[in-house]
Amino acid sequence: MTATVLPKLIMTGLDHKSASLDIREQFALTKEKTRQILAAIKENNVVGGCVIVSTCNRTELYASVLNGNVFEPTKILCNLLGKNIFDFKDSFTERVGNLAMEHLCRVASGLDSQILGDAQIITQVREALELSRAQNCTDSYMETMSRLAIQAAKAIKTNVVFKSPGADSVPGKAVDKLKTLCKLAGKNAVVIGNGWMGRLVAKLLIDENANVTVTLREHKKGFVQIPDGANAISYNERYKAIEQADMVISATTSPHFTLCHKELTGLTQQPSIIMDLAVPRDVEPSVKEIPGIALLTIDDISDENRSLSAESILMIDNIIEEHIKKYYHWLEFKRVNAA
Numbered sequence: 001m002t003a004t005v006l007p008k009l010i011m012t013g014l015d016h017k018s019a020s021l022d023i024r025e026q027f028a029l030t031k032e033k034t035r036q037i038l039a040a041i042k043e044n045n046v047v048g049g050c051v052i053v054s055t056c057n058r059t060e061l062y063a064s065v066l067n068g069n070v071f072e073p074t075k076i077l078c079n080l081l082g083k084n085i086f087d088f089k090d091s092f093t094e095r096v097g098n099l100a101m102e103h104l105c106r107v108a109s110g111l112d113s114q115i116l117g118d119a120q121i122i123t124q125v126r127e128a129l130e131l132s133r134a135q136n137c138t139d140s141y142m143e144t145m146s147r148l149a150i151q152a153a154k155a156i157k158t159n160v161v162f163k164s165p166g167a168d169s170v171p172g173k174a175v176d177k178l179k180t181l182c183k184l185a186g187k188n189a190v191v192i193g194n195g196w197m198g199r200l201v202a203k204l205l206i207d208e209n210a211n212v213t214v215t216l217r218e219h220k221k222g223f224v225q226i227p228d229g230a231n232a233i234s235y236n237e238r239y240k241a242i243e244q245a246d247m248v249i250s251a252t253t254s255p256h257f258t259l260c261h262k263e264l265t266g267l268t269q270q271p272s273i274i275m276d277l278a279v280p281r282d283v284e285p286s287v288k289e290i291p292g293i294a295l296l297t298i299d300d301i302s303d304e305n306r307s308l309s310a311e312s313i314l315m316i317d318n319i320i321e322e323h324i325k326k327y328y329h330w331l332e333f334k335r336v337n338a339a
Contacts, residue, residue, distance in 0.1 A: 006335055007048050007141050011100040012073035012092050013060030016114050019091040021299050025280035027081065027088075029054040030253065031131060037061075037080050038137040046071050049139030051132045051146060053104075055124050056170070056279035056298050057113055062100060064141035098324050101145050105320045108153035110168070114302040117168045120196070122153045144330055152323040159319070160312045170298065171200035171251075174275060175208065177301045178247065181273060181294070184208035190215070190245045190271075192238060192259070193252035194226075197277060201249050203227040213241050239263055247273040250282035258282040265290060275301075 014027060029037070034052050041050045041063065050063040065071040074092045078085040095103050103112075108125040110118035129146040132138045138146075178184060184205060191202045191214045198214065205212050206229040214226060215235040226232050233241055238258070242248055248271050250258045261284050264270055275296045276283040288295040308316070 006331060006338075007064035007066050007139070008068075008096065009062070009098075009100045009141065009145060010065055010071060010073055010094065010096050011060060011062040011103065012077060012094045013053075013058055013103075014088070014091040014093070015058035015060075015112065016299065016302070017112075018093060019088075021279065021281070021297055023088065023091050024056075024059070026083065027054075027059040027077075028056075028279045029059060030255070034128075034131060035135055037077070038132055038135050040080055041076065042135075042137045049132070049142035050137055051128050051142050053107065053125055053128045055121065056277070057118075057121075058107070060107070062104065062142065062145070064139055098328070101149060101324055101327055102320055104145065104149040105152040105156075105323060108149045109156040109316070110153075111156070111316065114298065115168060115170055115173045116308075117157065118170065119157075119168045120170070122150060122157070125153070126150055140334070141331075145327055148323045148327050152319055155319045155323075156316055160308070160315050169200065170277060170301070171197055171204060173301045174201060174249065174277060175204040177296065178205075178249075178273065178275065179208070182246070184210045187211065187246040188244055189213070190238065190241050190248045191230075192235070192248065192250040192282065193278075195251065195253065197251040198249075199225065199227055201251060201277070202230050205249075206230060213245070215241075239267060242271055243267045243269050245271045247271050247275070249275045249277065251277040252282055253278070254282060255280070257284045259287060260284045261286045261290065264293070 034054060038050055038052060041047055046066060046069045047063040048066050053060045061073050061077050063071060063073060074094060075085050078088060106112045108122050110121045113121055185208060187210045189205050189210045189212050191198050191212060194214055194216060202212050202214050206227060212230045214230050214232050215238050216232050217235050252258055264287055270293055272292060273294050274283055277298050279298060287293060
């Protein structure tokens with residue numbers, strides 16, 4: 001009887017530790033681009049399933065490789081994005097088997113995020129799985145690995161990370177950073193972007209008694225929620241509002257700059273702080289050259305000084321190991337039943 005050959009887990013990815021913002025934004029993927037890449041990978045019949053996690057911190061491809069086939073994930077991802085692998089190979093890390101799953105557990109838990117214990121990443125991992133599923137690009141191996149990684153993340157967040165003090169989201173950390181730069185009460189702030197990140201930034205600024213104006217795209221008016229206490233203007237009127245602002249925070253998924261050097265220099269008055277929380281960036285990088293403006297990116301609000309105790313690290317390792325064992329128990333059950 002021929003032995004059953006089960007798919008092999010493999011992943012590749014770059015993140016804020018291995019790649020600068022300049023590199024990360026070249027690999028940042030919209031949902032539509034993610035769908036295209038997933039479909040292209042699945043069509044070659046080398047992988048059974050694939051999932052892509054793309055956030056401001058990272059872009060990662062996970063796949064189950066069929067029947068011992070050769071699959072070069074970094075090369076394939078670069079090719080599909082029109083990138084030369086030799087320009088970026090040092091930024092990517094490939095992992096196989098339990099190392100791939102262990103990494104996904106850590107990612108979903110927020111342990112590898114710029115903001116330790118990032119509250120949003122577990123949702124982003126779940127949404128990545130759902131997007132792949134909707135494209136018919138998952139298989140039972142991707143589904144099981146992702147489900148167990150999310151379960152591990154929930155256990156870690158409940159038992160470990162949430163016991164650590166401090167902001168646990170990019171918006172929370174961003175506002176904490178702003179508080180170190182100036183007193184927020186009474187300041188005029190413009191928030192560009194009305195996704196979850198923009199809305200939360202606006203709410204947190206309002207909680208600090210700042211005067212907050214949020215921008216809305218014309219085609220979205222009537223279909224969005226505005227934080228209580230915020231004023232709303234058309235996105236097209238943003239520069240007019242910025243002339244009266246002390247600070248601007250931009251957090252959109254726009255493929256174009258929301259703030260440009262030329263337009264800002266033409267204002268009668270500029271804000272003293274501009275914070276760009278988007279990847280790819282919302283703010284033209286040359287804005288940092290304008291005198292009197294402090295331009296901050298998402299990399300400027302990282303959580304380098306936070307750490308976990310030895311006891312917490314041991315607990316995390318045990319939780320992850322437990323869920324990896326569950327995956328391999330499931331794998332063995334599947335192998336025996338397929339024989």
